Amino acid sequence: MTVTSQIDFEEAKSEIGAIAAKSGALVGGVAAADAFMAAPEGRRPSDILPHARSVFVIGGAQPRAGDWQSPNYQHMEVTSTSDRMQTLALKIARTIEDRFSYYAVCVPPGVDQGQQPFMSIAMAADLAGCGSRSLAGPVLHPEYGFMYFGAIITTMPLPADKRLDTPACPAPECVAMYAAENTTPCFGVCPIGSGGCLGGRLEAGHISDRQYDSARCSTRVQNYWVPGFQKLLGATLQEPDAKKQKMMLFSSMFSRTLWSMTYSNVSQGQCSECMRVCPVGLAHRTKQ
């Protein structure tokens, strides 16, 4: 354990960053805990850890380039690697407490009783300069594109990083596409006006308006998961015909939903189509 008065916080940050990188993180950064003013009351770092000073963010565990190439959409559902960042976040929290003697907690990756995140890890990643919010929603790193993030809230006063000077989204290709066709790849694949989730506008190469139907996105991202299960269960319980009810209960939809729930510890992203067509990080998803 290091005596608090002897800690060089810049060095400590580098040490934590090195542990993160060695353990598989592609990116890391720090957001000041008091920078979360755009977050709703009750969902800021100090609402989880009193006297929080910093949020250390890690990112990585991307799907492999080959995962994106599979013609079977179900493949991406069962190869989720997001939990690796959560495991690493736990390791970093332990390091901060054991090595530097400050409180540290991981931001829980699930949702609270209101079905909302305890704290926005996406906002933390954006504030820590690990990426920027995209039209589609996920935080994108300018070089690597889509990745998973974890966040550790601590009372340790680590030096904060700054947000990216140039957002990763929209990519130059998307700006050109929007100018020519009035749409972008993510809007094109999942248009809010035609049964999809996403809409918006670009102006002068920047996001100027954005619409996102989170309820519809949930039917796709949580297709075979808790929301789908609740719907299926409701419909099946209401079926008065016992033979028909058996068909519903044993159906591929019902069975797959139950399987999906059993092998999911926290959550699964069961739709990746807006990210599949995203050009940010394309070089890292392109192999022979």
Add this chain to the structure above:
Amino acid sequence: MGFYFIDPQTYEKYKDDILDLSHSVQINFQEQLPTDKRQPGLSDKQIAKKLGLEERAVREIRCVAERDKYPLDEFEEAIRFKENACRNYSVKGMSAVMQKFVEKSKE
């Protein structure tokens, strides 16, 4: 019954207002948008104050309404959507949507 839930009449009365005020459909939600353009939606606490309800009641109504918004058919449609989009990409790659713009950016 032994757990808290909302009575159906209260749910029907408030569900549309609560969904409209919440984050369920996010229009200009993102934090990086200019302050004058950003519309982050209201928290359950803020909605409760506005409608004169308890926060817990708002939270329950919103959670049920978000699940209620789309019927089971939409979950079946989601499967078809993903099958088509994924297969289309595996055949055409980025050309499925924007290959010419990707190539142009490399020039």
